[in-house]
Amino acid sequence: MTSVVETAASPRPPRVGIFGLTGCAGDQLQILNCEDQLLQLAERMEIVDWVMVKSNSDRRTPLDIAFVEGVVATRRDLEMLRQVRARAKMLVAIGTCAVWGGLPAMVNRISRDELAREAGRDVSDLPETVEARPASEFVPFDLKLTGCPIERDEFLRLVHAVLAGTRPELPRVPVCWECKAKENLCRVIHFGEVCCGAMTRGGCGARCPSHGVACGGCRGPVETPNYDANITMFRDRGISWIEIARRMERFSAPAWMKAGLEREVHGGQEP
């Protein structure tokens, strides 16, 4: 991994930029929500380009670390992403949209006519868009931090690790693992619901099942999700295949479509 740590040859704090492509800006807000800890971090790095918080952002200076959230949904997004990649030694994807596509990538299966109708606008008033894809599909990223939005403590651990010249330890276990550790009643077994916990990357502390709500998969898939086994588990409980597929594609449509969900979502055929 590229080192961005201050050295004798480079006696200055790392220069940082934070950028948003198409998305809700929720990950940037999570960084702002770090409040006191963010102020402490700001003493160890120089935030030079962050349009959300700085009126005098420097758009040109080379960066040691750049954080990017959102999907590429317009040509302008792609141009900006390439510029940031060329400018930064280390590029970090933040949020499910940048890593997996997130909710904005669901737009790909809705026609522009339908979008205009829903928005009460004329099609010609809609912005020019391209197929919405995760930023991580267009340029190489050095690190990826998923979450919708990202978890504050994970972000802080990542930044501390990078400033120390190491790699952060990010969770690889599924949400089910954290859910079991909390001794929650399983939403699938006890309530017959579609819960994506077994296929979703942990790190949120099983937040939703801990509050009596099935996991919607907002952190994206684990490294090797066993889609077929989960489908069988849900089908054995009488849950519709299409209901399962639609729930799983919600936050990571491009990834799940590659895994074969297209057939279920668009075929509309029950087995």
Ligand code: SF4
């Ligand atoms: S409730 Fe969901 S996350 Fe928890 S054990 Fe059951 S399937 Fe896994």
Ligand code: SF4
């Ligand atoms: S339980 Fe699932 S939907 Fe809820 S925050 Fe965690 S990953 Fe997201």
